[in-house]
Amino acid sequence: MAEFKHRDIIALRDLTKEEIELLISTAENMREINSRAIKKVPTLRGKTIINLFYEASTRTRTSFEIAAKRLSADTVNISPSTSSSTKGETLADTALNLLAMKPDIIVMRHAVSGAHYFLAKKVSCSIINAGDGAHEHPSQGLLDMLTMKDRFGRLDGLKVAIVGDITHSRVARSDIQGLTKMGSHVYLAGPPTMMPPCVERLGNVTVCSTMKEAIQDADVVMMLRIQQERQGKTLMPNAREYSRYFGLNPDNLKLAKPNAMVMHPGPINRGVEMSSYVVDGSQSHILKQVENGVAVRMSMLYHVCGGELE
Amino acid sequence: MTDNATVLLDESGIKRALTRISHEILERNKGVQDLVLIGIRSGGAFLAEEIGRSIEVIEGGAVPVGSVDITLYRDDIKSQVPHLPVGKTDITFSLEGKKVVLVDDVLYTGRTIRAAMDALMDHGRPRSIQLAVLIDRGHRELPIRADFVGRNVPTSTKENVALIFNSNNQPIEVVLEK
Amino acid sequence: MNLLIKGGRVIDPSQGLDDTLDVLVEGGMVKEIGKGLQAPAGTETIDASGTYVTPGLIDMHVHLRDPGLEYKEDIISGTRAAAAGGFTSVCCMPNTKPVIDNKAVAGYIIDKAKSAGFANVFPIGAITYGMNGERLAEMGELKESGCVAVSDDGKPVVNSELMRRALEYANGMGILVISHAEDLALVGEGAMNEGFTSTELGLKGIPRVAEEIATARDVMLAEYSNAPIHIAHVSTKGSVRIIREAKARGVKVTCETAPHYFTLTDDAVRGYNTNAKMNPPLREAADVAAIKEGLRDGTIDCIATDHAPHHLDEKDVEFNVAMNGIIGLETSLPLSLKLVADGIITINQMVEKMTVNPAKILGICRGGLKPGATADITVIDPSKLWTVTEENLASKSKNSPFLGWKVQGASAYTILEGKVVFSGRQ
Numbered sequence: 001m002a003e004f005k006h007r008d009i010i011a012l013r014d015l016t017k018e019e020i021e022l023l024i025s026t027a028e029n030m031r032e033i034n035s036r037a038i039k040k041v042p043t044l045r046g047k048t049i050i051n052l053f054y055e056a057s058t059r060t061r062t063s064f065e066i067a068a069k070r071l072s073a074d075t076v077n078i079s080p081s082t083s084s085s086t087k088g089e090t091l092a093d094t095a096l097n098l099l100a101m102k103p104d105i106i107v108m109r110h111a112v113s114g115a116h117y118f119l120a121k122k123v124s125c126s127i128i129n130a131g132d133g134a135h136e137h138p139s140q141g142l143l144d145m146l147t148m149k150d151r152f153g154r155l156d157g158l159k160v161a162i163v164g165d166i167t168h169s170r171v172a173r174s175d176i177q178g179l180t181k182m183g184s185h186v187y188l189a190g191p192p193t194m195m196p197p198c199v200e201r202l203g204n205v206t207v208c209s210t211m212k213e214a215i216q217d218a219d220v221v222m223m224l225r226i227q228q229e230r231q232g233k234t235l236m237p238n239a240r241e242y243s244r245y246f247g248l249n250p251d252n253l254k255l256a257k258p259n260a261m262v263m264h265p266g267p268i269n270r271g272v273e274m275s276s277y278v279v280d281g282s283q284s285h286i287l288k289q290v291e292n293g294v295a296v297r298m299s300m301l302y303h304v305c306g307g308e309l310e
Numbered sequence: 311m312t313d314n315a316t317v318l319l320d321e322s323g324i325k326r327a328l329t330r331i332s333h334e335i336l337e338r339n340k341g342v343q344d345l346v347l348i349g350i351r352s353g354g355a356f357l358a359e360e361i362g363r364s365i366e367v368i369e370g371g372a373v374p375v376g377s378v379d380i381t382l383y384r385d386d387i388k389s390q391v392p393h394l395p396v397g398k399t400d401i402t403f404s405l406e407g408k409k410v411v412l413v414d415d416v417l418y419t420g421r422t423i424r425a426a427m428d429a430l431m432d433h434g435r436p437r438s439i440q441l442a443v444l445i446d447r448g449h450r451e452l453p454i455r456a457d458f459v460g461r462n463v464p465t466s467t468k469e470n471v472a473l474i475f476n477s478n479n480q481p482i483e484v485v486l487e488k
Numbered sequence: 489m490n491l492l493i494k495g496g497r498v499i500d501p502s503q504g505l506d507d508t509l510d511v512l513v514e515g516g517m518v519k520e521i522g523k524g525l526q527a528p529a530g531t532e533t534i535d536a537s538g539t540y541v542t543p544g545l546i547d548m549h550v551h552l553r554d555p556g557l558e559y560k561e562d563i564i565s566g567t568r569a570a571a572a573g574g575f576t577s578v579c580c581m582p583n584t585k586p587v588i589d590n591k592a593v594a595g596y597i598i599d600k601a602k603s604a605g606f607a608n609v610f611p612i613g614a615i616t617y618g619m620n621g622e623r624l625a626e627m628g629e630l631k632e633s634g635c636v637a638v639s640d641d642g643k644p645v646v647n648s649e650l651m652r653r654a655l656e657y658a659n660g661m662g663i664l665v666i667s668h669a670e671d672l673a674l675v676g677e678g679a680m681n682e683g684f685t686s687t688e689l690g691l692k693g694i695p696r697v698a699e700e701i702a703t704a705r706d707v708m709l710a711e712y713s714n715a716p717i718h719i720a721h722v723s724t725k726g727s728v729r730i731i732r733e734a735k736a737r738g739v740k741v742t743c744e745t746a747p748h749y750f751t752l753t754d755d756a757v758r759g760y761n762t763n764a765k766m767n768p769p770l771r772e773a774a775d776v777a778a779i780k781e782g783l784r785d786g787t788i789d790c791i792a793t794d795h796a797p798h799h800l801d802e803k804d805v806e807f808n809v810a811m812n813g814i815i816g817l818e819t820s821l822p823l824s825l826k827l828v829a830d831g832i833i834t835i836n837q838m839v840e841k842m843t844v845n846p847a848k849i850l851g852i853c854r855g856g857l858k859p860g861a862t863a864d865i866t867v868i869d870p871s872k873l874w875t876v877t878e879e880n881l882a883s884k885s886k887n888s889p890f891l892g893w894k895v896q897g898a899s900a901y902t903i904l905e906g907k908v909v910f911s912g913r914q
Contacts, residue, residue, distance in 0.1 A: 002395075003392045004392050004393065005392050013688070022395065025395070026395065026396045028398070029379065029396045029397055029398045029399070030382075030396060032398065032399050032400075033382075033399075036432060036433060037433075037434065038432045038433070040432065041382040041383060041429075041432065042382070042383060042428070043382040043383070043387055071382075090801075090805060091805070091806055092804070092805070110806070112806040112807060112808045112809065113689055113690040113691050113760070113807065113808070114689060114690075114691070114760030114806065114807050115806045115807075117759065117760050118760060118805070118806050118807070132690070133690050133691070133808070134690035134691070134692070135689060135690030135691075136690065167687075170690060173688075173690055196686070196687035196693075197682055197683055197684065197686075197687055197693070198683060198684035198687055199687050201684050201687075202687070202688060299396075302382075302393055302396065303392070303393055305393060306387075306390055306391055306392040306393025306394075307391075307392060
């Protein structure tokens with residue numbers, strides 16, 4: 001029986017296959033709570049969880065907050081606009097001040113890759129990464145895997161296509177780290193300007209030169225968000241051309257396996273990386289991803305609370 | 311089975327005890343009307359299914375059977391490092407107004423039953439909760455008693471009572487391990 | 489005070505010397521080198537058996553942070569660190585506050601270093617006024633006030649026309665231009681080398697080509713202007729190739745690398761180690777191999793440290809936020825001796841790259857032990873085993889990726905103008 005001994009969850013890179021399986025199976029078993037009339041269990045009663053979000057995120061923060069509340073933990077949300085970070089306080093000082101209020105877990109989103117490792121060295125409570133820079137977004141990776149497992153009953157042997165800006169995507173990194181550990185084969189596509197060097201060395205990963213090659217016979221097609229502000233002027237000409245070569249529409253979706261899953265970490269730019277026909281189509285599992293997000297985050301909160309100081 | 315273990319009940323003994331408990335449940339509740347069985351994972355869940363089958367044979371009517379995992383309701387969760395794996399709670403019917411028979415393999419301190427009752431309450435408001443156990447080994451730490459008992463076994467706290475299943479999840483014996 | 493350094497292996501490539509000899513120092517000058525020298529009365533004798541006796545080491549690339557940033561380092565702590573590292577001369581970069589772009593700042597540094605008396609400090613003036621990259625600094629006056637080169641180190645001269653004119657003008661004034669070769673647009677927000685490690689860590693990468701384009705441009709400008717140029721902190725395989733080819737064509741280009749570029753790869757960044765963050769960034773194994781080859785075949789003329797002290801508050805932060813740079817004065821010697829031990833370069837080459845060559849490139853009267861020369865001498869104990877710790881570093885800042893490393897080799901005696909300014913590390 002796998003055991004989860006980590007105090008923190010910062011990256012799926014740091015977890016074993018067995019630990020990932022345990023987090024996913026716990027989430028599967030916790031899902032039942034979310035469909036009850038009384039959606040609450042007393043497990044983390046008396047625990048205090050701080051959601052420290054240096055980047056805006058309605059979806060992830062809300063999901064973590066609901067997950068904490070369903071486990072009866074108390075939650076506090078702190079975001080940059082209401083915190084003193086704008087007054088020049090360092091992350092370490094902010095964390096130490098928060099620590100003085102005795103939280104059990106800090107769930108943090110931060111724009112700097114690796115900020116959580118820095119934080120973990122400074123504080124004695126658990127740290128959960130809700131997204132750091134272009135590094136990882138482990139809860140998204142786990143919920144993506146859970147959603148795929150729901151559909152296929154397994155992750156081993158799946159062909160998963162991930163299309164978009166891989167370089168700047170923490171979702172892609174967590175998906176790659178998790179899926180390849182679980183035995184899936186990941187195919188990446190995107191403009192070469194958005195493909196990070198040596199990415200195929202991360203695991204069972206194939207970099208495709210066209211989107212068609214990546215989604216051909218795929219079991220899952222994962223589309224990434226294109227952010228005009230991030231991709232700027234040098235990574236692509238404009239959304240129109242991007243959509244033409246790297247957008248998912250009902251036509252190119254036919255290349256994937258019949259009834260292949262379509263996923264997206266959200267928020268979606270309709271008409272850019274995905275056509276609305278696909279977003280709202282029968283193969284879309286996007287809302288299922290969101291639903292599974294709560295269960296996965298409950299699982300993460302539950303297991304780090306039983307983790308040991310490393 | 312280890313050398314220093316005594317068999318308390320063999321397969322047929324378990325069967326007889328469960329059949330008797332099934333009769334008692336029906337007698338007390340005057341049939342299967344509004345009756346549901348909820349087994350506590352993992353041992354109790356299999357016993358609940360056995361009792362369910364037995365009641366169906368006796369009465370000719372099926373009783374809804376569910377299972378509850380109490381990990382998230384344990385009062386010792388804080389001392390469990392690392393945290394225990396969470397099992398699946400499977401109650402696909404409403405408990406509202408139902409006469410619930412909670413089924414467990416061994417009744418000991420009563421803490422598991424306390425946790426299970428809390429879990430059930432979160433699923434709705436049953437009309438009543440009764441408790442059926444295969445073995446009552448004593449040493450209660452909470453004011454809880456069983457309504458239906460397969461066998462009372464005096465034990466010391468150093469001993470362990472275990473229900474053994476075969477590979478088809480059929481209970482085959484109850485042993486006392488020293 | 490007179491000194492007799494007895495029985496060491498005297499290595500002075502400037503006069504082709506490599507033999508077990510005695511060195512007699514009188515009045516701050518080398519008086520005589522020979523076998524079995526007798527100490528006149530009142531002479532202190534140093535038993536140098538088992539050591540290398542070399543011209544005092546010269547580090548042509550350090551940041552002393554004084555004036556203006558003394559919370560990181562100052563001239564006293566920096567020259568103390570130099571002496572502890574075996575350096576008798578250091579050349580400090582102009583990115584102080586204010587910038588070394590005038591006689592007053594240069595004079596202040598030279599005077600303060602003289603009165604501290606731990607090492608010679610030769611300032612490097614700015615190429616452009618205020619290091620703003622807009623108009624030429626007064627290079628003539630800078631040279632007259634003691635600057636030995638000009639550089640906008642820390643940033644490149646972006647404007648190619650300005651760089652061309654800087655090379656031409658400096659050449660006319662007889663002062664060397666040192667190029668910090670970096671294409672800022674390609675660097676962008678990059679925080680480490682672009683490669684597998686940056687991909688895995690999700691850190692924005694700095695491509696090698698950012699350094700190589702700028703190196704190529706500056707080499708071409710020097711070639712076109714027929715002016716000398718020195719390329720600072722070479723870190724990539726491509727830069728080594730560009731410089732090697734330029735040298736073969738007769739371009740007056742010289743260059744340096746730093747010990748971290750031949751010792752570490754970008755793997756050192758794993759764990760988001762801010763003490764492995766510097767500019768140019770640590771590269772990959774193929775680059776490290778090319779740097780070693782460049783040192784071996786003479787493409788790379790000098791080993792300089794790019795000693796860049798930063799306060800704990802500037803390093804004990806998130807990776808992207810952390811300042812670039814590491815200290816290096818006290819670890820350069822053991823790391824360079826490691827190259828010798830590994831058979832990459834000879835001890836003579838090492839001494840050349842740490843004394844003779846920088847002196848020659850900068851035109852400073854050091855880097856040799858001929859009788860009559862200033863007695864700046866380093867007595868190197870190549871067998872000394874020690875551990876790099878915060879406590880045993882003299883520098884005010886402790887931002888070293890080598891903390892905790894067990895290293896071999898240290899200065900046994902650092903002698904400045906005949907005076908022992910450092911003797912033996914614990």
